Amino acid sequence: MDLAEKTRRRRRREAVVTHLCLILGVLIFAFPIYLTIIGSTHDVNTIGRGDVPMVPGGEAVANYTQAWEAGGGRYMGTPAGRMLANSLVMALLIAFGKIAISLTSAYAVVFFRFPGRMVCFWLIFITLMLPVEVRIIPTFQVMVDLQLINTMTGLVVPLIASATATLLFRQFFLTIPDEYVEAAKIDGAGPLRFFRDVVLPLSVTNVAALFVILFIYGWNQYLWPLLIVNDRSLETIVVGLTKMIGGGDSQNEWNVIMATAVYALLPPVAVVLLMQRWFVKGLTETEK
Incomplete structure (x- = not known):
């Protein structure tokens, strides 16, 4: 042989x-x-x-x-349809909000020259060490002072900033050739037009990849929705599932609980399947 x-x-x-x-x-x-x-x-x-x-x-x-x-x-909790709608709205607002804030902040740090811009970037970056679980008490107090308890705004706003997405967009923007910036200046394009016509089209795959990650992050939130929402009409499906499981000698209707769990699986699975090509492309593509 x-x-x-x-x-x-x-x-x-x-x-x-x-x-x-x-x-x-x-x-x-x-x-x-x-x-x-x-x-x-x-x-x-x-x-x-x-x-x-x-x-x-x-x-x-x-x-x-x-x-x-x-x-x-027997639990007679919030219907799965309502909880799915609440979770879907929350996850979409968190994903779009994080992307919008991260895009603009990374664009400002990379393409604008102003005193203290790197200080601003590092202040954003160090918030990675302060997740919601660490700052949950002062954040909750702020929501109480602003009267945002039991509101979708209070549910979304504390989770809407993302240092990770800002870092990823910044690293991507640094790879955009300087010739693009010079060509835009020669054509008379201002910062907003350059952002709209050049930066955003180049960032489509990265935005799509981050959208999948951030949507699932928002969908899986448990601790903050459990704390900030007492109104059953705003209950998310992740929190609702845990409340359906009784303790002690109570008999759980596992067939209904499992049906609700299947409902909870459908939106994130659908997002991953529908955006799989963009997700992989955004994580692997290096050509600009």
């Missing part, structure tokens, strides 16, 4: 082992999701006995309808 044939066989074995590991990893991560989907199609007694079949049941329509319209059965 020559060396080339041995190399081909070794590569085939490595490819088989790699794919087996990938398949095993997918199965490990996908099995809880599959179990949730299957559980949402059975009645409460089947799941209450701990007897969850591996095949779908016949109660899917009833369970999803109850979760969408009436909440968690």
